[in-house]
Amino acid sequence: MAARQKSLILVCALVLTACGTSVVTLARANPAGFAPQTSPSQAKRIVSLVPALTEMLFAIGAGPQVIAVSSYDEFPPEVAALPRVGALLDPDVERILALRPDLVLTYGSQGPIEDQLGRAGIRTFSYRHGGLQALLSTMAALGTATGHAAGAGRAARALQAQLDAVRDRVRERPRPKVLLVFGRQPQSLQQIYVSGGAGFLHEMLEVAGGDNIFADVRRESVQPSQETLLARAPDVVLELRAAGSLSAADLARERAVWSTLASLPAVRNGRIHLLQGDHLVVPGPRVGIATEALARALHPEAFK
Amino acid sequence: MFLTAEHISFQYGAPPGRSRVRTGEGRAFALDDVSFTVERGSLTGLLGPNGCGKTTLLKLIAGVLRPHQGTVALEGRSVADIPRRQLAQRVAVVPQETHPAFDYTVLEMVLMGRHPHLGLLQLEGPDDLRIGGEALAATGTTHLAARPYMTLSGGEKQRVVIAGALTQQPGVLLLDEPTASLDLAFQLEIAALLSRLNRDRGVTMVLATHDLNLAAALCDALVLIRDGRVLARGATRDVLTSDMVRRLYGVEADVRFHEPSGHVTVVPVRRAP
């Protein structure tokens, strides 16, 4: 179960936030009357409640300043040694306060805890998942907040370079119509969740050289009926699954479920890809690798 | 003997089929060794104070409850051995009050009486409708047929329930306080109806009541029950005496023949010392 938990924040965002735009804001100002704060660039004790942000912190070189992470954090491996302070729904404010952080990274829906921490004079960094551009700007903002502006710049450029490389590699290739699935009932095509035309999954797919068949639905998450799947006739089905959740036999069985929709070009041409790995569904610095994985599935010939 | 009760005992809350029943605090018998007989075509009254076991006795006769000891027999056959449908073709019950959960029409309520005569999934045919229509006519409720039962007055409801019981075409009609909630005019009306049905159709009736004057007016025979035991039984004129009223209710009463009504009347005077 633990492996799949990484996708928590993702699905939360995809499913519960209807709007495609994301807001990255620096923490609210401290109420007057508290001890003077260290300047934003000097956050030394950071608690991250968002796995994607944890990954960014380590990527920009702020890893040593991270003193605690959410119960869903698994990457990078260094987080295994860090204390856990709850997550999206159950942040443990007492433990967070006891750790005496000077910066807490929260998700945008965690308003109450931001208020609590604000009253305690602790800065928060509120964040919501967005597209790839928002991801890059979030890294930059984190760099400023943690005193790693240069590291953030390097990480952002590296990520941008990865994405550009993938884009260049598939540029000349014909773009297949792709159904990008990130959840459904086991061994059934019911209650299927796919990426609409907003959010980082959609943008990753675009970079990887696929046309999202639900690009016209400007939402991060779409639940289409099987009729709609048949009508939109994807050339390729890409199913993303967090790491380790399925055995090889289960994977084969889940792939076979699609055969009921025999008229789908994806089914007829055997282009049903189940990709496993939590890097696929966490909007952090590993989206570059994830995008390449999508591109390899869509355009294997481009990577020969 | 048409209908007999032999040494029946019953206790609420005790598992059925137990031959020995514990007596003790809070586990008193509802009925204790009750015996009586009812003649074919007679109109027998069960008299007694509230909670003496009249309703329980009617349910035992109707086979809804099973006695823990003793037998109720209809023409020599224990009602426990008669399949429920067959029993319902011969014995009908008019309960004190009827509260349907849904808003049935009068005709629907009455035709439910045909249930024991219909097979599985069989619908009422013309004969059943005729029998229901006759029951409505006999109880003077024909004009109410299309009315929702719940909109009727107490007297109308009671007549409709009696019509439903008649639709069962029973040989025996058991009535539980048929006039309890009715005003004087309706009481007389129901009494007259029962008397007519008994006379014209030969329906044997057992009537539980604490209305002594109703019993005196209607019943050929009485069974007096106190604390679950038979206090006295016999012909109405022999049993309904001021002595018995005192022993039954603890009330001094003036019991005398009343010329205009043609039966004994009971006028309670005071509580017995």
Added chain:
Amino acid sequence: MTVSQPAAAAIGGGIRPIRARLTATLLVFGGVAAGACLVAPLVGSTSISLSRAFDRSVPFADNVDAQIFFLARLPRVLAGALAGAALASVGVVLQALLRNPLASPYTLGVSAGSALGAMLAISFGASVAFGPLSPVPLASLAGACAAAALVYALATKPGRPMSTSVLLLAGVTLNSFFSALILFVQYMADFTETYRTIRWLMGDLDVGGVTPLLGVLPLIAAGWAMLAPLPSSLNLLSVGTDAAATRGVDVARTQRMAFIGAALTTAGAVALAGPIGFVGIVVPHLVRLMIGVDHRVVLPASALLGAAFLVGCDLISRTILAPVEVPVGIVTAMLGGPFFLWLLVRKA
């Protein structure tokens, strides 16, 4: 609420001979249900060509129109009809059995039991499948049966009529208890799984083929076979258990049949479509409003109208925001809730 209604005049609520009423009811409501089932497959989020769908010269695997019609729409409509008929008929039976017009197919704890089963299957990623049933429906079926068996065991003692008040209370309590278990499992599970369970609770008829239908059909058929002979006994039971007994109804046996039949039918419907709400309450009341309360008419009419109602709601669910689907349970509740309140206010 009965004979004054105009529709009652058409079908003769309560005073015309039952034979004529039953025939008229089956014709009218059967027509509505058949109409819904015929029209619904023609409409959808996509426009398809029927002539191409029925064109045998194109292989099925290559014929998108045929696949949409036969794989997506037809099974969906049939699933809606089956689940709607099942839920509405169970509503009728339980309202009579419990003598409570607010009883629903889920009063017996079946919905919470099935939801717990589905939740466990989703959370622990069960990969057990049985014949035509995939893991989640299978687990929900097991949960429904377990809950019903528990309530049944609590409310019955050998050789005695069921205590309908115990039945009602046990069902309601078990619903709450199972809901607490569900919340606990959800709290321990992660957000994805929690969300998937919540989605499952909203109901879904997009079964994608007739196989799931065939999987639950034996259950629903067995349930219906037990319920079918009951209506005239249910009439009497709803008047009172003693009244029923003195008119020849074997009360304990009828209650047992009604309970087990209702539980099987509900379990099948829930395994097929999730715990879709309101069908089991609104449809029986609507039917009584139109044609009177005799269960011999109300039971078949509710089954037929329930089928039409759910097929109609699903039609809305799959077209109104297409290509996005509105879960059908939301549609039934959004249509059924206000209607039911209107009924209550109007009655009061």
